[in-house]
Amino acid sequence: MxxxxxxxxxxxxxxxxxxxxxxxxxxxxxxxxxxxxxxxxxxxxxxxxxxxxxxxxxxxxxxxxxxxxxxxxxxxxxxxxxxxxxxxxxxxxxxxxxxxxxxxxxxxxxxxxxxxxxxxxxxxxxxxxxxxxxxxxGLPSAVPYIIKRFNVSNKLISPSCPAGRGLLAISPSGKVLPCNFLLDVELGDVKSAKLVDVIESSDALKKLRSPQMFKGPCGRCEFNELCGGCRAKAYVLGDLEGYDPSCLILDENSFSP
CATH class of the missing domain: 3.20.20.70 (Aldolase class I)
Incomplete structure (x- = not known):
């Protein structure tokens, strides 16, 4: 594409x-x-x-x-x-x-x-x-919302926030980022390291691959593996592992930040 x-x-x-x-x-x-x-x-x-x-x-x-x-x-x-x-x-x-x-x-x-x-x-x-x-x-909670609203099987849907779990971005200057919205979370530089080494050694990527360890509602949610919340929105609030303030099922799950 x-x-x-x-x-x-x-x-x-x-x-x-x-x-x-x-x-x-x-x-x-x-x-x-x-x-x-x-x-x-x-x-x-x-x-x-x-x-x-x-x-x-x-x-x-x-x-x-x-x-x-x-x-x-x-x-x-x-x-x-x-x-x-x-x-x-x-x-x-x-x-x-x-x-x-x-x-x-x-x-x-x-x-x-x-x-x-x-x-x-x-x-x-x-x-x-x-x-x-x-x-x-930018709205991974749309996936669990659709599952609940339209009774769709989880097996038909792929994980919705791909940051660190299937997606990387490389800036024009060579900086490796978890996604194109996490502009300040630099994982490494392709000009000075192999991409595979950056991926395997990044602590930030390890955190992004462990949604069950996220803080607040996202960590406790039954859909944390499938959704995980938008990490960029959580980071805007100050914590890469924090909760996603735009979650569509936050109230339905009776969660609070």
Whole structure:
């Protein structure tokens, strides 16, 4: 899969991507044209992204539309998903707001748990109607919520927070990170050490692989192996092993921080 902003994707580039065996291209759409351009900081970026999506579909390349879920985009999302599903988009990635990097400027704009639950209902309808794939990022508790709400078997779902358990990020400067949202948790540097050595020696990764040892509700939860909570959100509160403040089943389990 190639994840990009879509601004440079024309028919020639798409043709080359297909020759290289690219299976999916992930392109972001953040809502209305005005909102999208405001988030990217580039006037006209919405039109370029939308055109790239159409070009990929026309040329037979699968498309995943990515979007950020926060208070300013929430109202646009159901229509956005349906509109792009109707034109042939095969998958959607919806990421909850995590207030790191430039997103710290959006602090206080995360939607409520009740809003997320309503959105999940719409997502389930979308999957049933169009057969699309939907991935929810930054909100691992969506998995146990869906299991409980729709009586889905645990065996059909993979662990939802992959930080340290199947995912690593490498920064442009070579720093190895548990995920692309844990920008300050440096595990090592690929310029000075082998990646396998970084993985095997990292204390932070050992902690991330032991969710039963997490503190508070996440450590006590029956779904800690499957979910584990968003470690980036816990880290924003000051503790990599702390609880996830955005948990959708926190009240249902009668847990308290």
């Amino acid at each position: 190639l994840s990009c902003n879509g601004t440079l994707l024309n028919r020639d580039v798409v043709a080359e991507l297909k020759k290289c065996g690219t299976w999916f291209v992930a392109i972001p759409i953040y809502g209305s044209q005005q909102l999208h351009d405001a988030i990217t900081g580039v006037c006209g970026s919405y039109e370029l992204a939308a055109k790239a999506i159409k070009t990929c579909i026309d040329e037979g390349l699968n498309v995943c539309v990515k979007t950020l879920v926060f208070s300013r985009s929430y109202a646009y999302i159901p229509d956005l998903l349906r509109r792009y599903a109707e034109v042939g988009v095969k998958a959607f990635y919806l990421c909850d707001l995590i207030e790191v990097g430039r997103a710290h400027l959006l602090k206080g704009n995360r939607i409520t748990s009740e809003q997320w639950k309503l959105l999940i209902e719409r997502l389930v309808e979308l999957v049933k109607e169009y057969g699309v794939e939907v991935d929810i990022g």
